[in-house]
Amino acid sequence: MSYNKIPSAAELSRAGVRFKKGSDNERFISFRDIKFSRDGIFEIPPTYIYCGTDTIVRxxxxxxxxxxxxxxxTSYAVLMDSLINSAEDVAFLRKAGIFKSFLGCDEDVFNVFNKLGSEIILKENSYCNLEYNVHEYYKKRRHLWKATLKREYFNNPWAVIPVVAAVLIILLTIISTVFGILQVVLLK
Structure with a gap:
C-alpha cells in the first residue's frame, strides 16, 4: 500500500473518531501500541513533549x-504530522490526554511536529494498515452524519426532550387519523 496522508485530528473528530489515551506504563511506552478500532476509537499512547523532544526524535x-x-x-513522526495540522489539533489531543506538554503553548507543540514531518523519506510505513482503516472509517458518510447529529442537536440532555415530544406528537397524530378513518369506514 502506498502512503496516504490521513486527515487531521480535528477533521477526524468531526467525522466521529474518538481519541483515547493508550497505555501509560511509565517504564516503557511503545509507539507500536497505536490502534484504531472499527468503532472509530483512535488509541495513542501519551507522548511527553519538552524542549529537547525535537532534537531527540530527529x-x-x-x-x-x-x-x-x-x-x-519515522512512521510515528509522519503519522503525527498528518494528525497535527494546527494548534487546534494539538489542543484536542492534549485534552484527550495524548500529549503532555512542558512547552509554552499548543502552537509550540504544533511547530515541533510540523518540523518533524518535513523532509522525511518514508520507505516503509509501519502504520499502513492503521491509516487504511482510518480512511475507510472517515469516508463513510454515516459516521459524519451521526457525529454531526450528536454535536449539533444532541449536545446536551435537554435537546433530546423536544425530539421525543415531536416523535410522540407525530405518532399520536397518525393513530388519531387511523382511528378516524376506521370510524368512518365502520359506520357505513
Missing part, C-alpha cells in the same frame, strides 16, 4: 534512515 529518525531497515520512529 536524531532517532536520522539513525533509522541511515542504519535500520525498520522505520518505526
Amino acid at each position: 536524531n532517532l529518525i536520522a539513525c533509522e534512515q541511515l542504519y535500520s531497515k525498520r522505520y518505526k520512529m
